[in-house]
Amino acid sequence: MRDFSYLRADSVEAARNAAALPGAMLLAGGTTLIDLAKCGVAEPSTVIDISHIEGLAAIDVTADRAAIGALAKMSHVADNAEIKSYFPAVSEALWQAASAQLRNMATIGGNLMQRTRCPYFRDPQNFPACNKRAPGSGCSAIGGVTRGHAVLGVSEACIATYPGDLAVALIAFDAEVDLGERKLKVEDFFLAPGATAEQEHDIRPGEVITAIEIPGSAAARRSTYIKVRDRQSYEFAAASAAVGLELEGDGRTVRDIRVALGGVATKPWRARAVEDALKGKALDEETVRKASELAMAGAVDHGANHYKIALAPRVIARAILKLGETA
């Protein structure tokens, strides 16, 4: 790891000013930044430690809205009783992510800034070509071992999978990220690679995430996060789904449904075609399975990741049917 200067910011304002310095990167939990610095991927000249800023870790939740401070730890949000009641998919996405130690370190704001686990991205010594690291250098994954790579939202420049869980649950419920001067939908905060794979987030130099807000809804109250992976715990998703469901008074007709996918796309992926196909319909297994297939429209595989196209709709269907049963 290259050496860097260390600055400790004691206020958001100080963090914003310091973050505008060339080569500066913000340090919160460190689980991405220090890891990538050790891999030689992140090479900050100045590290701005924001973890000592007071008052940025509050978790305020009512049935109508959750407001989560950027420095709240993943573990604290996962175990929060109101989050479990009003936003169960958010709690489930969090406790199924990483390990207990990492969840005690990683913050909610930092979680949104988590980078891909593409092994080519993480290994600059052996794989110099990576459009995410060095724009225009090419993509080592295309033509390489692609078992973990994305099938949705890919481009000729990049097929790296977005690895996180929390953001998948957040976009299902229209959460917003607060950047101080502006607020935007978490869904829009993440950028698909297109021709600019190096730009993963809509964040500008000098901007600091201060909070995440999630509007409450009946669908958020009745929600779940299902994560399928190669080992049962402490593993990234092969495919995951955050689903929320609101039924009509008859207990079987869909009034509102939210579906988002993880582990299969280049960014947290909202599956609106599935939602639209199920709104107003009575829930039965055949209808749900058929609608779930619609999530994979436009999917492009690169050989070894072909299985994700079959797996993801099954994960969606399992999540919807599970919520339907708990009527």
Next chain:
Amino acid sequence: MNDQVTISPTTLSLHLTINGRDHALEIEPRVTLLDALRDRLHLTGTKKGCDQGQCGACTVHVDGERVLACLTLAAQVEGRTITTIEGLADEGGTLNAVQAAFLEQDAFQCGYCTPGQIMSAVACIREGHAGSDEEIREYMAGNLCRCGAYPNIVAAVRQAAQELRS
């Protein structure tokens, strides 16, 4: 890099509170808590396994919560309370209930992952995540054991959790 605004790396003077004692350190900003513990303070009970946040061998407590020392900068934990495996037994040498349970259940083979397992288990029980074998497995998943001592590790955590509850 822009050469108009450059801040050169410097040596930091830090005070860390580890196992109830204050330590003064002069280190480069990039030094992790793990390297500071092992190489500067000679507290070598905390192990370096992967050094990449994947194995859990370097688990310590910061303000009572388990974290990975390999992904924590020493500079970041100034002012926090740090506990390592060396700080678990009391001053008379009486082992923590989790340490005793690991001995009784033979919950290790080579022993390299054991300090991290024990630090993780102490926190796991305190968090209330040791209610069943299934829950213990889930919440101890961040600590890998290449010898495969998992069944005995689960038994040790279960035993210590029961003792500490009663």
